[in-house]
Amino acid sequence: MLGRTKSKTKRSTTARDSTPVAAEVEVGARRIDLGSGVAANFVVTGYPAEVGHGWLEPLLTYPGRLDVSVHVEPVPPEMAAHRLRRQRARLESASQTGAEQGKLEDFEAETAAQDARDMAASLARGEGKLFRVGLSITVHAATNEELDAEIGHVQSLAASMLLQARPATYRQLHGWASALPLGVDLLGQRRSMDTTALAAAYPFASPDVAVQTSPTAVLYGLNADSAGVLVWDRWALDTYNTVVLARSGAGKSYFCKLDLLRSLYTGVTAAVIDPEDEYTRLTEAVGGTTLRLGAPGVHLNPLDLALDAGATRDALSRRALFLHTLLAVMLGGPLSARQRAALDQAVITTYRNAGITADERTWSRPAPLLGDLAATLGAADDEHARDLALQLAPYVSGSYRELFAAPTSRRPTGHLVSWSLREIPEELKGVGTLLALDGIWRGVAEAAPDHPRMVLVDEGWLLMSTPEGARFLYRLAKAARKRWVGLTVATQDAADVLGSDLGKAVVANAATQILMRQAPHTIDTIAHTFALSEGEKQHLLTAAPGDALLCSGDQRVAFQVVASPFEHQLITTNPAEEAPDRDGPETDVSLDLSQSQLDEEDDDLL
Incomplete structure (x- = not known):
């Protein structure tokens, strides 16, 4: 009592x-x-x-x-309108009485009367409510x-x-x-507040990064310097690209999968290049599609014109140009001028032999295979063409022929498509990454930019290890914004990426840069590139798994990646956690991408 x-x-x-x-x-x-x-x-x-x-x-x-x-406590509209009328009448009456008596103006009363007038107008227009x-x-x-x-x-x-x-x-x-x-x-x-003032009191805001909340904002984690959370909207920045640099075991893929999962809630469609089959469980849980390159019966024809979504112009020319990039990655180095000329002539001849010309009406015909291109190169009189045919032998008739031996077996579509490269030999990982990224980009290049799309390239160093692959990725990073596409490049080989001009250009074209734990021999390069302070360098050297530093222009904030138990079950790659419980039956994980499910997960997290 x-x-x-x-x-x-x-x-x-x-x-x-x-x-x-x-x-x-x-x-x-x-x-x-x-x-x-x-x-x-x-x-x-x-x-x-x-x-x-x-x-x-x-x-x-x-x-x-x-x-x-x-x-x-919400106030019913009728009662709110009545209270505002009474308050306005009282304030204006007091102001008029004071003026008649010769008193000085009460600026606080004038301000209160103006606020009541604005609130009444907003309530009348239906733009807000009273609380x-x-x-x-x-x-x-x-x-x-x-x-x-x-x-x-x-x-x-x-x-x-x-x-x-x-x-x-x-x-x-x-x-x-x-x-x-x-x-x-x-x-x-109690105090009366309108919708705007009450919404401004929303506590989930970061004091270090001033970003307005929006329908496409994503919860990244907990702010390491305060008790708040970090809510970030990559789609509100100058460019939508993101780069994630971290050493092995720092939680890079964990963060990327969590960002991907939460972005799906906002209506973003996504495509993932997955070198180690880490995204399959998440993809299946959300009803996505997984394409396992290198698996028996799975083929991808780089000469196929049908993969271009709605292409109505220069599809044949673009295929020829891409084949120059593809062969450069396959052969491990840039092509000479004579080799490029011989390859270009062979590509045109190969398509012509298949009945495909610059006429759009012929593009629906079955496309030739890589073996047909190699045969055309081998039959040419040019020694450079024959040399290219000889170097293509492993991909046509040798150990690497399975992926290119038949027409494209499947054209995946859906809100989430994962291109798994685990079945591909290590020697072909760079080639597989390029083919998958090309297939993804052909699907969005000609599509209408009616909603945001995300393209996630995990272990991007596989592609950036070759000059032609890095150049291809750079072109995509430059062109992504015009098509409402956000390119995410995650890599654990930061030194090699930042050691080339193209790698630096890819990083520079990412408005959102996530840095996680770094190796001592790369920290100086990271610090120079991102202008880190001594404290930030030490933070990255001693960061625990899941600790990260977000950089965007002059804004810096350290945060910790945190997932709810449900999300953690979908995205963890810890073998001990992924192994089924021996004492009980395995349980299937399913995910309903509904707003109610999202609210429940946020409640569990916060």
């Missing part, structure tokens, strides 16, 4: 519970003793005239133990001396925010109960 000055409540003992309990609650006029510590409750009675985005963040990121309770909002603060400490110091800090912080925090005198028990997760407001000190 609550007395006039102080009351004490103790738990009584019974015959069944003979052990006395020391826990007690002592309620005073301006503080409450909770047994394990003391607390003081304050109620906010005054607010600033204008607030910005995340205006409650200073209180939410206070380094001490502080409970901030916000109680929101009754109560804000209370509970300060905790171990002793009374520490509590006095904490109260001074909190009151100074509230004053700097233009908040009037009054002690809940003789109502400490009411204030403490209002801060509990019970949904009751026993203090009853």
